Amino acid sequence: RAKQKGRNAWQCFTGEINDEVSSRMALRNDLQEAIEAGSFELHYQPLLNADDGSVAGFEALVRWKHPQRGYLSPGLFIPLAEDTGQIVPISEWVLRQACRDMCRLDAAGLGRYRVSVNLSPLQFHRPHFLANLQLALEETGLAPDGLELELTEGILMNDTDAAIETLRALREMGVEVSIDDFGTGYSSLSYLKQLPIGKIKIDRSFIRDVTTNPHDSAIVQGIISMAHHLGLKVVAEGIEEARQSDYLAAHGCDVFQGFHFARPMPLERLTTYLVESHGAGTVANRGPDPVK
Numbered sequence: 001r002a003k004q005k006g007r008n009a010w011q012c013f014t015g016e017i018n019d020e021v022s023s024r025m026a027l028r029n030d031l032q033e034a035i036e037a038g039s040f041e042l043h044y045q046p047l048l049n050a051d052d053g054s055v056a057g058f059e060a061l062v063r064w065k066h067p068q069r070g071y072l073s074p075g076l077f078i079p080l081a082e083d084t085g086q087i088v089p090i091s092e093w094v095l096r097q098a099c100r101d102m103c104r105l106d107a108a109g110l111g112r113y114r115v116s117v118n119l120s121p122l123q124f125h126r127p128h129f130l131a132n133l134q135l136a137l138e139e140t141g142l143a144p145d146g147l148e149l150e151l152t153e154g155i156l157m158n159d160t161d162a163a164i165e166t167l168r169a170l171r172e173m174g175v176e177v178s179i180d181d182f183g184t185g186y187s188s189l190s191y192l193k194q195l196p197i198g199k200i201k202i203d204r205s206f207i208r209d210v211t212t213n214p215h216d217s218a219i220v221q222g223i224i225s226m227a228h229h230l231g232l233k234v235v236a237e238g239i240e241e242a243r244q245s246d247y248l249a250a251h252g253c254d255v256f257q258g259f260h261f262a263r264p265m266p267l268e269r270l271t272t273y274l275v276e277s278h279g280a281g282t283v284a285n286r287g288p289d290p291v292k
């Protein structure tokens, strides 16, 4: 964020700010059309249990099917959508689509899997968030334990007491909650113990050099140990090499996610993935997650 601001300031002096403003406006208009036309797609990335390699669930990741530019990654439009509020209708669609897709896998006999959906701050803090969520589950027919919400630390920072209330309600509903990109935000360890959550996902910036950088390995080991003492499961994201998952397994990490195992893929390809590499319906892995 600081970097971005710095760049903007510099652009002010060069007059490029106008380009930036007009390209943001163009993007915003395009995004509005995309929302109205329903030009989004969800891709799913498998999460694997470290102990036996079975499928623990999937993370739903939104893509924008742009008529000229092809698939656009969320990094290119989610931040803008958060600024403009367009994230609200996008998120509504993502949530329902993810629930519907899980029901579809179940109906096809492929298994009952849990889907992780990324939550935007705006969504979490909106009035009636819980009622809307309940409605989405009812309308799509997904059981609450088939859903996991990924929150970033920043979401919980604002009004921690209210956030804890909401998290408690989610837990009562049976919806799982994880902290995403753990370690990159406001990593106060004392606040973690107050949060009724089930999992933390270690950010991939710590995973990249975990086998070679002693600082990263110390941080990762510390996070895993602390999480386990608090009764939380640990997911490592961004695993690109076998030696990273070997290291993480040796240090007790519970769940793996990364290109080394599987890339995000459209539902059709996920179906094939489940049939071919993991056997249909082998893993349901819902309900309370045991902590090692």
Ligand code: C2E
Residues within 6 Å of the ligand: 045, 060, 061, 062, 073, 074, 075, 078, 091, 094, 118, 119, 120, 150, 180, 181, 204, 237, 238, 239, 240, 257, 258, 259, 260, 264
């Ligand atoms: P995230 O929630 O941390 O999601 C993980 C990101 O890491 C995804 O990028 C995924 O494709 C990528 N990734 C997974 N494994 C690897 C790996 O081994 N190496 C590398 N280099 N990358 C890996 P993606 O799909 O581009 O999403 C980026 C971010 O956009 C997400 O980060 C999340 O914060 C946000 N996002 C995605 N979908 C949604 C959504 O539906 N709603 C909201 N609010 N945000 C979303």
Ligand code: MG
Residues within 6 Å of the ligand: 059, 118, 150, 180
């Ligand atoms: Mg995520």
Ligand code: MG
Residues within 6 Å of the ligand: 180, 181, 201, 203, 237
């Ligand atoms: Mg993440």
Ligand code: MG
Residues within 6 Å of the ligand: 180, 181, 203, 204, 237
């Ligand atoms: Mg991340």
